[in-house]
Amino acid sequence: MDTVLGLSMTPTIVGWVLVDGHDADGTILDHDDFPVHTGGGMRAIDTAEKVAAAVFRAQDLAATLDRRVHVIGVTWSDDAAAEAALLLESLTGAGFDNVVPVRSAQAAENLARGLAAVIGYHKTVVCVIEGDSTTVVMVSVSGEKTRTAVKQVGGGADGLIHWLTTMFNRRSWHPRGVVVVGSDAELDSVSWQLEEALPVPVFAQNAAHLALARGAALASAQSTEFTDAHAIGSPPPSDPPQQLRSRPPSYAGALTALVAGALTFVTSVSLAVGLRVVPDKAARPVDRVAHSSSTSHVAQAPAAPPAQVVTPVVQAQPTVHAAPPPPHPSVTSPTAQPTAEPHSLPEPAPTGPPADLPAPLPPPPPPAGPPAEQPPPPPPNPHPLLTRVLEHIHGHHDPAPDEPAPGQVPPPNGATPPP
Secondary structure (H helix, E strand, O other): OEEEEEEEEOOOEEEEEEEEOOOOOOOEEEEEEEEOOOOOOHHHHHHHHHHHHHHHHHHHHHHHOOOEEEEEEEEEOHHHHHHHHHHHHHHHHOOOOOEEEOOHHHHHHHHHHHHHHHHOOOEEEEEEEEOOEEEEEEEEEEOOEEEEEEEEEOOHHHHHHHHHHHHHHHOOOOOOEEEEEOOHHHHHHHHHHHHHHOOOOEEEEOOHHHHHHHHHHHHHHHHHHHHHHHOOOOOOOOOHHHHOOOOOOOOOOHHHHHHOOEEEEOOOOEEEOOOOOHHHHHHHHHHHHHHHHHHHHHHHHHHHHHHHHHHHHHHHOOOOOOOOOOOOOOOOHHHHOOOOHHHHOOOOOOOOHHHOOOOOOOOOHHHHHHHHHOOOOOOOOOOHHHHHHHHHHHOOOOOOOOOHHHHHOHHHHHHOOOO
């Protein structure tokens, strides 16, 4: 299969696009750009070498895709004429016999036609801003016929706004939409003014160098077919000298239609034209999967904590033996604890004394025996009168008679646990 390589050169940047199809009417296989410094002399030679290296890389890329470069279209601005001449010479010397020079106006016209077809307007104006000069391409589509007219407008942004408003006031030829192509700084200042001044939607597109490269690819593919068709009879017309006179590269919204991927309404409304926005939609299902997995983990989490809540209770009573294997014995532990749990559950609540409470609870029955044996001291009280006198002296009327005392001894023991 064939591909077409389009290349554009400006004083500051070079861009190229590799278009699929013999007629350069397919998709963009790849594109790239890089800054350059013009000025003649060694700078021009260095720029030409960089661009030639980019052409070789594009050719290798096409070979990896099982395609060949059918034709190479090169266009440039007048400020980069020296670099373009050296590039054409170097490519020809390297064996490329399919290099076609394309004037910028011709590339702009081809791109403007494609842009009008993509937008769907029968009448479209494409404005390419380059410094103080603006190239205006007017496209009119009627049935299968497409007519174009190119005009050069000076005066920068103010001159362009004045010319467009005057065109609408004359009521002669009114476009359905206006496309502005230029740098980011130029678009920021001009597009909004045009939107307020014109009664039609205004589109803005940057990266004009890639748009011009696309136009060069389209124009070069058509030019080779034209020469091939006339090669049998008459020789092809030679207009290169006249083609180089149009200086401003009227990039004609090429990138907007087929290269960059999108046209943007200045009124914050987007009109998607390319494929650059598709990856954002593919990321949404990934988020949904992440949410579904998180919910599954949350459902399993609550099931685990209850098992852990029971295990600490088991560890509290069998302090030494049941502590290491709590997970499995947790099922058997509840059977052995039903008797002790009712007393242990309310007491571990005061997290402070849990260490003391479990120890006193088992001992209380044994120590309860010795205090009950303390009644023997009353036998040594053979003098109840002395005890009563002492109680009267100290003001104690507690009946410490013979046998009520053992019944009152447990209350002090019962009073000790509360603190």
